Amino acid sequence: MDWIKRLHEAVVKGQKREIAGFAAEALKEGMSASAIVDEAVIPAMNKVSELWRNEEYFVPEVMRSASTMQVCMDALKPLLVTGEHGKDLKVAIGTVKGDLHDIGKNLVAIMLEGAGFQVENMGVDLPPEQFLEAAQRGAKVIGLSSLLTTSMPGMGTVIELFETSGLKENVTFLVGGAPVTANFAREIGADHYAENAAEAVAVLNNLFDSDAQNP
């Protein structure tokens, strides 16, 4: 059985009841959890995005695929959360105010947890003050996600709030989301930009490594 194809199809078609079983079979046949995410789940969500763009999928279909993806990620989570790396680093991640998109942000959160970071997944539509409170609770990395050009400036608002509160130097800002670019990240004063979940993990792993080398 081509499990990549089967799992990809399950996410695209929103086969929520079947997907955990498919993932279990794929694992039994020797596929790794990260291969399932990288080769089936993420490309399938990209396909769903394309179908939405082409107006072949509408809100119900997109939501069905998103919840199917979530079931699959929940089933794989114990296997993805294996990293020893970065264990002491607290990361608070959320979608900025005015924005309800959370599929990609949740993927980033799960992958960071998988890499061993302590992740507080704060939700969506978050007022800037909530990120400040997360830093006061000990988060060293603040992850901001935005999927809308209209909510993107909200990332800058969060960073400005940290500046005026004198807390900007205490944290590292990681930003991402489909419309966000490395240039935009620089403009608003973010420390790092990641294009996708794997890059977010790589960025923070590098940060952790260099902290370990220069404590």
Ligand code: B1M
């Ligand atoms: Co919305 N939506 N949506 N939507 N939606 C987009 C973003 C859009 C591009 C579609 C389009 O028109 N082509 C468009 C934005 C246009 C723009 O601003 N330029 C859009 C719009 C307009 C809207 C509404 C305004 C529609 C309306 O009501 N008229 C509305 C807004 C609601 C709101 O937020 N206030 C809306 C609503 C919705 C749904 C509720 C139906 C649903 C969201 C469901 C949910 O998230 N729970 C939805 C969806 C699903 C999409 C698309 C189709 C898919 C987004 C997605 O989940 N992609 C999207 C079209 C698209 O992106 N092509 C679209 C899959 C996901 C894995 O990728 O989120 O990009 P992504 O995450 C990636 C990277 O970006 C990155 O890593 C992730 C994994 O690799 N990343 C980070 C993300 N966050 C990161 C943080 C990091 C680092 C990396 O560090 C902290």
